[in-house]
Amino acid sequence: MTTRQDDRSGQDASPRLADHPALPQPKIGILIANLGTPDATDYWSMRRYLSEFLSDKRVIDYPAWKWQPLLQGIILTKRPFTSGANYKLIWNNEADESPLMTITKSQVAAISDRARALWGDRVMVDFCMRYGNPSTPAVVDRMVRAGCERIVFLPLYPQYSGSTTASANDQFFRALMTQKWQPASRTVPPYFDRADYIDALARSVERALQGRVPPRLVASYHGMPERYLKEGDPYHCQCQKTSRLLQARLGWPDGVIDTTFQSVFGSEEWLKPYTVKHVAELAQRGITDIAVISPAFSADCIETLEEIQGEIQEAFTHAGGRNFTYIPCLNDDPAHIDMLMTLIGENLAGWI
Incomplete structure (x- = not known):
């Protein structure tokens, strides 16, 4: 006895044996990726x-x-x-997880709700981490088993770097290599200069500062060795452009926003100026009221919650600084989710 059954492409398949394994309903996957957490x-x-x-x-x-x-x-x-x-x-002791994990879950839940309202059960939203759990290979395998024949892969890095965006893509491609039936895939490009991303950043600044213009806003980006820039990595240039566009959107004069880099590791020279040294120098020069924002991070994490609000703030106050305002990452702010949904929709073009 045979029966007709749709295949994963959604097309009517030729007759199959009655005991042929059932195939899941075809879906499109949206896979959100972040750095990771222990x-x-x-x-x-x-x-x-x-x-x-x-x-x-x-x-x-x-x-x-x-x-x-x-x-x-x-x-x-x-x-x-x-x-x-x-x-x-x-650490989020109540959930027994890092804040990055808590925030990523909240972001993905918001995206899932929006996707379900727009596309119903035709789309599956999930997330993975480049390092740690849930691992990229495990989540890709889960999505394929669930019927995802196409996957949009979105690394949550506004600015491109080989050490972040490319590494996440590498791991995604390695995960695809293990699949007998590979889904078609698209990787989402960096979004450092999108108007809706810059607007979301600006609105977070305006909300945190209640409309006032501080003597200095320090835009602190994650650092990388200077050598990577010389070898062709565009990260430094994209960070600078994000800061310039943010200043223009806020309508602030030149010199109010400083671009700096944090999280130096090892003995090599890294991108400068170093945030921890720069904020101390500002205080020593009499600029004792500053705000700090982290445009390279899509979610608050160890680098923002501990490094910026710990080591970097301490360096500022020790050097004579008085007022230190940290502006949270975009996290699950509705404007951030709006931007991500627009980005996802653009990359689903022709698929749904």
């Missing part, structure tokens, strides 16, 4: 996470024979303790 703050959880992160050749491109003995020996013997202590300061 599963817990204990030594071994931190070591697993840091080992995966710092073993990524996109992040640290030294030869393995030179880097891995140093990483697996000295660095991963000590750093999990200090990183774990920093994570404990910001």
Whole structure:
């Protein structure tokens, strides 16, 4: 006995055996990706996470024979303790997860609700992390098993960098390599200069500062080695453009917004000026009222909740600063979700 059954392309298939395995209803997947988070703050959880992160050749491109003995020996013997202590300061104890995980879940829930209202059950929304859990391969496999024959992959990095956007794409492509039946895929480009992204940033500034113009707004971006810029990475230029566009949208005069870089690691020269040094220099020059925003981060995380509001704020106040205002990341702000949904819709063109 045979029966007719639609295949994953949605077209009427030729007759199949009655005992042929059932195929899921064809879907389009929207896969949101962020950097990642440790599963817990204990030594071994931190070591697993840091080992995966710092073993990524996109992040640290030294030869393995030179880097891995140093990483697996000295660095991963000590750093999990200090990183774990920093994570404990910001950990969401109620949910037993990092704030990045909590916020990412909230963002994805909002996107899922919007997608369901627009496209019903034809679209599946999920998220993955480049490092840690849920892993990119596990989520891609789940989406394929659920019937996703096409996937839009959206790394939540406004500015492109080989160490972030490209690394996330690499892992997505590696996950596709394991699939017998690969879905068609699209990767979403960076959105550092989109008008709706800049507007969402500007509105967050206006809301946090209640309309006032501070003596200085420090736009602090995650850093990277200067060498990467010289080797062709566009990240530095895209950060500078985001700051320029934000200033124009706010209508502020030149010199109010400073672009700086944080999270320096290792002995190489990184993009300058360094945020922690720059805010101290501002205070020493008599600029004792500043605000700080992090346009490279789509969600508040260890770099914003602990580094900026801890180490960087302390450097400012120690040097004589008085008023330090941190402007939260866009997180699950409706304007941010609106922008992401528009971006997703553009990249679904022709698919739905």
